[in-house]
Every structure is written in structure tokens, then in C-alpha cells.
Amino acid sequence: MQAVIIAGGKGTRLRPLTYGCPKPMLPLLDRPFLEWMIERCRTAGITDILLNVHYQAQQVQSYFEDGDRFGVKIRYIEESTPLDTAGAIKLAEPYFTGESLLVFNADILTDLDLQAVIKFHRDRGAAATLTLTRVSDLTPFGLVELGDDSQVLAFREKPTPEQAVVFMEKGIDTINAGTYVLEPRIFDSYVVGEPLSFERVVFPGVLEQGYKMMGFIWDGYWLDLGTPEKYCQAHQDILEGRMPYDLAATATSPAPGVWVARTATVDPAARLIAPCYVGDRAAVGTDAHIPANTVVGANSIVNRPISAGIYSQGSILI
Template identity: 30%
Template sequence: MKALVLAGGAGTRLRPITHTSAKQLVPVANKPVLFYGLEAIAEAGITDVGIVVGSTAQEIRRAVGDGSAFGLKVTYLPQEAPLGLAHAVLIARDYLGDDDFVMYLGDNFLIGGITEPVERFRRERPAAQIMLTRVPDPSGFGVAELDTEGRLIGLEEKPDKPKSDLALVGVFLFTSAVHPVVAALAPSERGELEITHAVSGLMDAGHRVEATVTEGYWKDTGSVADMLEANRLVLEEMEPEIAGVVGDSELIGRVTVAPGAVVRRSRIVGPVIIGAGSLVEDSYLGPFTSVAEDCQIIDSELEYSVVLGGAAIRGVRRIEASLIGHEVEVTPAPRTPRAHRLVLGDHSKVQICASS
């Protein structure tokens, strides 16, 4: 059995972060979200992995390498443009051959891994097996309709009026029966080859398709809110470790200070992780905060946020629910004139508290 990991999307909902970084490499608790998926694949006993890459191919290659760090053998499959999930299957045809495979979306975050659904698929071998989860607003996802006995009877891609609250989780299992169906697909109104159409095509051809509703935690980490929520969940399960230098500071709860990090005259209320080479000085870090490597947090307050590598926050009071990009500098504005001075990339979002 093989795995097909999709890492070619542009990540428009995470701009401006994804103008300079692959969305699959944005960290959750200081580890790229893609790595959680690769680890889950390895834990399921799959070692042969094809990674579909697009405009951020070089960055993905640098991060993953040949896959040996994960116990995997990785083959890179270039995709000219993100033309749909089924298009990824189409371009991977030669790599996949006639093997069964699991398709895993590289920006998905799934607690509990995929070992159980993979084992079930290997036992029962339907033509396709999909995973579903209940979401409050399914209109942004592929949506499944089940009958009263839990059998799959229909699929829709991002419908205006969803027939259920069951969204497709970004994990699909297929036999080689999917390939002729994918080859016959026409682009949807969005100009993409939809995986929902491929699964529906299997059903129309009389193949057995199984659906399971997962109760585990799943997030499509395509937005800032989803990234922060996934970060929170991982930090809640984190084991504390103090490997860096901590001086004249108060650490409460689960706090990890990586080797080479320094914490001075600060109050840290976990769960918090501080990456290697970072400096936290005269500051407060509140729960569910991840500070990546080589950052500076000085005379500032930060809570429920993710700070990416090389960022600096100095002299700033109360930042929360924020995603701070690589090499970003956040500092106070001059007292006079009383004006905000901003240098912002495309698609930035800024909220400024008005002072009386």
C-alpha cells in the first residue's frame, strides 16, 4: 500500500503567511503540520509515499528530504497547478500503479492518526473508504449524505445548501478501481477535477464505497483560527521540558523551553513552548502560545498565539489570538505624533485598539 500526500495548494486563506511559506509547513506547536501527517502515515505501516508538490516544491523538498527522517521513502510528483484533488490522483497514476493507496491532504490535522481506518480498509477492501466528521458550517467542504442505516448515498462539493453536517475529512483510501473513473472526469464549475465526483463515479459504477464518521479531532488548518485551535490542542497534550536557561522567572503549568532558549525575568503560564535559540525577557507568555526558533519576546505580553521563526516582539502590551510570521518585527509606535506606522504585505489583516 502507498500513500499520496497533497502538498501543492497555494494556501490563500493563510495569506500573507503563505506568500513566503508553504501552508503545509506552518507550524503547530513548533512542528510543521505536514510532519504530523507523515508521522501518521508511518505509524500506519505505510512507507512508500508520493508527495504532490506545486509552486512551493523546493521548500517542501528541503523540509522533508528523502523521507528517511520519518522512516519513509519519498517520491516527489510535480503538479503544474492545484487543479483539484482528483487531478493529483491523475498525475500520480504511474507512481501509484495498481497499488491500494491512502490520499492524505498535507494541511490536515487529525488527532489519533490513521492506523485504524487503514487497518479496516486492508481487511474489507472496498473500492473507496472515506472519513467524515460533523462541522457547524459544512458549506466550505465536501459534504456527505447518509441513509438511515449510515450508508453513503450522495456527495456534494462545497454546496450552498448542504444536505447534512457531515464534512469529508482529508483522508481517502482507494483501490486501483478509482483510476479509470478519475481518467473520465470532466472539470467542475470551479475548473477542478473533484474527488467527490470520483467517489460518486465509483458508486455509480456499482463499486462499494464505505464511510465512517470519526469522533476524533480534525482540522483543515487553512485559516488562522484553525491553526490556533490545532496549536491549542497539541499544547494541551505536551509534556513539559526545561532544556534551555531559565533565570529569575515564574513558570506555571506545562512549559517547554528548548535547548538554547533563554527565559529571564518573565512569567510563563502554560501550556507554552519556546523554541531553540529564542529569548523571552521581561515578558508574559500566556496559555496556548508557541514561540518558534530564534525569536525575541522582550517587555511584551503574548497569549493564545503562534510566533514563527526569527520574529521579534518588543515593548508591546497584550497580543492575543495572533499568527506572527517569519522575521516579523512588532514594536510600539512613537509617542508623537500619535499615529500607527505600518508596513504590511498583501492580504494582511490588522486590528488596532483605539485609545481615548
């Protein structure tokens, strides 16, 4: 199986954080989010990765190179102009081996069991499997309607509040969760180099062509990182244990819920209140007070009480 990660977007909803950094390279507890995604692929046994890039592509390429130091093989699919979500996949077609494709949007934080969704797809002989999640407020999202056998029946536009009530009563409450298992043949009829949307063209086309499309519902953790508020929430959810994340891979814990990167220095007199995180090469001084739910980013210097929040790399609070 091959993985395809769609990571070329500008991240406009995350501005100003993405003015100088591509969205998938924003740090999640000091590791680029994209590094976490690649590690997930490797852990699931998928080491052939096609990585779509566009906005500030050089940052991504210079960091990951050919993927060797991450235990994978990475090949880059660079868009000269944005081709929408599925257009980027079609551009990668020369690298397809004929195996199934595990496709990710590079802005979704989830504990989705990748092996489970791959098995589900294979066992049902699907041409496409969409992972879905349930939400309490349907109005911001397009909906995916399933039959009793988990086969996708239809796609619904974003509902009005009144329509949302009706859909909820009918049990139509699942949305696209941004991870797919796809057979390469579903792209055969499309033209390379032209914009192509999964939601508006490819997925409806799968149904129209009579291919089998399944929906895999995941009731675990799921978060779209597309706004600064959600980006902050992701860190808090990790610190509070709602989202599994291997903090021990990059940090030690001198006290329960307090995580300090191995290259950071913390004065014994400093007060660190769990849960919190101190990043790479950060220095926390004698007079520092780090409250709960705080992330001190890499290269920061802190020597006074601070308010809870995320502190960017290189900040100095004296």
C-alpha cells in the same frame, strides 16, 4: 500500502502566512505540519510516500529530500500546472504498486486512528472509504449521506440554513474529513495531466460505476487549518490538550503546561504562564512575561511582557 499526500496548493486562505511558505510547511509548534503528517504515516507502518507538490515545491523537496532521515521513502509528484485534488493522484499513477492508497489533504489536523480506518476499508472490501466528521453548522460544507450500513448513498451540495435543518432532522450531518483509503482502479478511466476533482468527479463516479464506497465516521479531533484563525486555534488546542501532539519530542517541560525547546534559553526570572511554548533557539529574558496560550516561535527574542498569541520566527520583542 502507499500514502499519497496532496500538498501542492497555494494556501490562498492562509495569506499572508503563505506568501513565502507553502501551506504544509507552516510550523506547528516549530515542526512543519507536513513533517507531522509524514511521522503519522511512519507510525502507522506506511513508509512508501508519494508527495504531490506545486507551489514553492523546492522548499518541500529540500527539507524532506528522499525521506531517509524521517524513516520513509518519498517520491515527488510535481505539477507544472494545478490539476485539482484528484488530478494530482492520477499524475502519481506510474508509482502505484497496486496496493491500496491512503490519501491525505495536507491541511487537516486530526487524531484520526489510521489503522482503524484501514481495517474498516479492508474488512468491508471497499473500493473507496471516505473519513467523515460531524459538524454543528452544515451550511459551509457539502454533505455525505450514509445508509445504515455506513455505505455512501449520495453527495449533497452545501445546504441553505433551511435545508440544513431538514438534513439534521434526517440525520444527514457528516462531511468529508479529507482522508481516504482508495483502490487504484477507481482512477483507471481518467486521463493523465487533466484537472480532476475528487468531490465533483471521482467520488460521484465511484457510485455511478457501482463500486462500493464506505464512510468511516470519526468523532475525535478534526480541524481544517485553512485560515489564520484556524491555524492559531490548532496551536491553542494542542497546548490545552484537546489535540494529542508529542511536545516532548522537541521540548522539555520545566513546569506543567510550559514547554521549552531544548535549544531555547529562558532566564529564571522570566514569567511563563501555562500553557505556552517557547521554540527552537528562542531567548526569553529577565523582564519577559509570556501569558497563557502563547507560542514563541523559533529564533525569537523576548524581554518584555507580551500579549497572548503566536510570535513568528525571528521576531524581537525587547
